[in-house]
Amino acid sequence: MPAMPALIEPRDDLTAAVQQIMLSSSDNDYIDQLIPVMKDARQTDRAAQLIQALNQVSSDREADIERICNTNSQDFISSVDQLQRVREGTLSLTSEVLRLAQAIQSSTEKLLEQKRALVESRSVRQSIDETSQALQDCLEVLKLANQVHDLLAQKNHYAALRALDELQNVHLRAVTRYKIAEMIEKSVPATQRLIAEAVMSDLNSWLFRIRETSQYVGEVAFYHTQMRRQRQKDRLEISEYAGNFKLNSAIELVADETEEFDVLNNDNEEVEIEVDFTPLFECMHIHNALGQSERFRAEYANTRRKQKDLLLPTHIDLTDEEDTDLTTLLESITGFAIIERSTMKKTESLRSAVDVDELWDSMCQSAINLISNALNTVNNDGKLLKIKSIIAMFIQTMDSWGYSITSLDALLLTLFGKYAELLKQRFSEDFSEIVSTDDYMPMPISNAEDYEKVVTVSWYSPDKRPEQIKFPTVFPFSQMYPLCCIDIRSLLNQIYLFSDDHFQNSDVIDDTLKNSLDELLCTKVCQSLVDRLSSQYPGQIVQILTNLGHFETACKELQELLVEARTSGAASGPVVLKATAEFETGKKTAEKRIFELVNSKIDDLVETAEYDWTAPSSSPNPQPSLYMQELTRYLSNIMSSVLLGLPTEIKELIYFDALSHAATSVLSLPLDPIVTKITPAAVQLLDVDVKHLSQFVDSLGNAILHENLDELRQTVELMGTENKEEFFDVGLRNRRYGRVDKVNGAVLLEKVTQGAEAVAVPESSPAKPSTQFSTFKDRLGIR
Structure with missing residues (x-):
């Protein structure tokens, strides 16, 4: 029999499911095939469709059975019986399926309720997790913000700035949706200002310590220069060739380069000093990070100018035996300038050469004015020599640091002028006293030792050797001659003492010495002797004539000595003293005076x-x-x-x-x-x-x-x-x-x-x- 058409066209998926159930080889497979269908059976229409599909299958099966029965009734009957049993089983199964579908539907509703509750709980939990993470992030930000202030309190400014930078550029980005990020972001500039102010405060403290340390730095620098002087003298004793090179010359610097000495950082046994530039570097770096380099440079320059002004006193006392004021002033300037030069070398753009040289020129000019104003109180040439020695030490020290010393050389020239004037005044008084207190008698001598001393200090060549002379004896000149010779030699030595350490105007020394000798010998010796020719005692006139002759010889010898002792290598030619001609003229005047006295006596006798x-x-x-x-x-x-x-x-x-x-x-x-x-x-x-x-x-x-x-x-x-x-x-x-x-x-x-x-x-x-x-x-x- 042909199959009867189905009253309801089942959906393909249910048909396929029923066919799979029918083809199952075991109960387990049957259940497995039925479960998906039962899950969907929670809806009533869906269950009806399932039953309809099952009925359809059943009808199809019955048609097949009827057909088969028509062919084979026995088989059909058997099949009907089987089918009947199947149908009964199907009905039972259908009931079970319906019951199961209801149970599943009930379970599914509970499951949906639980799932809804689970979804809601998961959402709450996610919110809690997000809130917890947000709190954690905010706490991390707050912790880092507090850490910035803690580091600032610990004066670890660079670490504080790095922490603030990390906070601003890393951590705040993670919490930008929160209000706290906005608050912290607004506080960053204030914190940066706090860091800048704190580091400037530390820098000001460092600058104050540096200013207080400047004098000691200068003292150490002077000590180093003194050691270099001593080493140069030692080299001169070994080789005279070394004497051709002054301190700070290229040869001297090369010869001394093996002696390592850092003025700002050394642990020498005699001097120990350490100047740490870390606060300056930190301050520079922080202001550079803050984009305030130009402002910091200007503030630093202004601070150093103020410190320079505080460094200089309003006046100094040059009459102090210990030269405390002058030494303190020059040592302080030296230390200040050395720190400035070191700062320029250790930093790239903080201090320019123009800024440093400007401060140096200002300090030099102030020091020169102070010294020049105080020079009026100095009336001792020995004191001036000590002052010159201190200034020369200052010049040589600063020359080694590359500073201009032209103005200081001019100051030394002024010092030398006053020094030469004081020497001339002192020796003028000495010569006047020697000439006025002389007995104008041949100088007696009692022993060979004294004889040798007089010959040594005087320009005198005896006719006999000392062993041929019988003592006591007399020199042809009076005692004023060797005394004046001693003063002349002393004047030479003291004038040339001025050029021992550092004096660039050596030609001035030569000219000043020549002029001073001429003036002293002409006015204080020769003219004084000529004035005494008015005496009526021929013996005194004869002695004056003898002394004038020896002074003329001394001047000729002195001219040769001045040529040999020249400090200026550029000078050439002979040295001619006016005093030589003056003494020669004085001799002629004395001879005329002797003629006058002798002839006057002859006239008296003839009368x-x-x-x-x-x-x-x-x-x-x-x-x-x-x-x-x-x-x-x-x-x-x-x-x-x-x-x-x-x-x-x-x-x-x-x-x-x-x-x-x-x-x-x-x-x-x-x-x-x-x-x-x-x-x-x-x-x-x-x-x-x-x-x-x-x-x-x-x-x-x-x-x-x-x-x-x-x-x-x-x-x-x-x-x-x-x-x-x-x-x-x-x-x-x-x-x-x-x-x-x-x-x-x-x-x-x-x-x-x-x-x-x-x-x-x-x-x-x-x-x-x-x-x-x-x-x-x-x-x-x-x-």
Whole structure:
């Protein structure tokens, strides 16, 4: 039988499910196939469809059975029975399915309720978890925010800034949806300001410590310079070549580079110092991180300028024996400048060379003004030398750090000017006292030791070796000469002491020394000696002349010494002292004064001559006149005593001039207009005196001196000759009376003629006026 069409077209999925159930090989498979269908059967229409599908299957099965039965009834009956049983089972199963569907539906509703509750609980739990995480994140943010303040309180500014940066750029991003993020974000700038203020506070404390430490840094730097000086001296002792290079020269720096010494960080046994730049670096880094580098640079520069002003006092005292004010000032400036230079080298852009040099120039100018103003109170050259030594130490120290020292060199030039002036004033007083207190007597010496000392300090070359000299003895000069020589050498040494450490204007030293020596020797020695030539004591004049001669020699030696001692390598040529010419001129003045005194004495003695020009007769073997004996005795004594210490050439010159003057003075006696007549007896007396003088000159053994008496002797010989006509014969006159003046000869012949006539004429007879004088003049061609 053909199958009957189904009343309801079952859904494909249910049909497939029923077919699967029918094909199941076991109950378990049946249940497994039924469960999905039962889950969907919780809906009533769905269960009905399932039953309908089952009915459809059943109908199909029945149709198949009927068909099969029609073919095979027995089989059909069996099949019907089986089908009946199946149907019963199906009905039972259907009931069970319905019951199960209801149970499943009931369970499903409970399950849906539980699932709804679970979903709701999961949502609450998720909310709780999210809230917990949010709280955790917020707590983490708060913890980090508190940590920033804790680090700030611990003065760990850099760590605080890093924590704040991490908080702002990392942690706050995770909580941006919360209000706390906005609050913390708003507080970040304030916290940054707190960090900046805190680090600036620490930096100000560091700057204060640095300012307090500046003097000690300068003291350590001075110590280092002193050690370098000593090492340079040691090298000079080993090799003179090292003396060609000053401190801070390239050669000296290379030679000293093995001696490591960090002024700002060392643990030397004698000096220990450590300057930590960490607060500065931290402050720089923090301001750089905050984008405030320019502001920080400006504030730092302003702070350093203020500290520089606080470093400088309003005045200093240079008269203090310990030089405390000056040393403190220069050490403080040194430390300040060294820290500035080190800061510039250790940082890239904080301090520029212009800023550092500007502060240095300002400090230098202030120090120069303070020192210059205080110099007026210094009146001791030794004190000035100590001041110069401290300033030179300061200059050499700062030169090694690359600072300009031009203005300080100018200050040293000012110091040297005052130093030279004080030296000149002191030595001027010494020279004046030496000259005024000298006894102007040859300096006695009692032993070889003292003799050697005097020879050593004086420019004097004795004629004999010390072992040949018998003591006690005397020097030709007085004691003022070696004393002045000592002062001259002392002046040289003290002037050159100024250039020992550091002085660039060496040519100024050479010129100043030359000018000072010239002024002192010319005004205080030479002029003082010349002023004393007004004395009436020949011995004193002779000693002054001797001293002037030795001073002239000393000046010549001194000129050579000044050439050798030149500190300026650029200078060349000889050194000429004006004092040399002054002493030479003074010698001539002294010689003239001796001539004056000797000639004055001769004039005094000649004035005591008592010739009786009208004497009628002379006594047999007359003796020389008393004045002539005194004159020759004076000339003999003065040469053997007063003039003994003079050089031979000067003595001969004085003797020559004295004898010439004596001859002229004696000759002037008969030529006096008062004398009108000279008798032969008077001529004989004059001849005796002239012969005595001539014999005295002959005893001196110098033919040149004898020539001074030629005119006097020939004139006296003419006065006593019987043959006066020889004088009028040119040939005879030149041979016998060549030195006699024609006028004087004519005058004296007239006086002698009149004297002879007066003796021949009785006293009662009146004298006739003589005309011989005019005749003699006419015969000689004299008008």
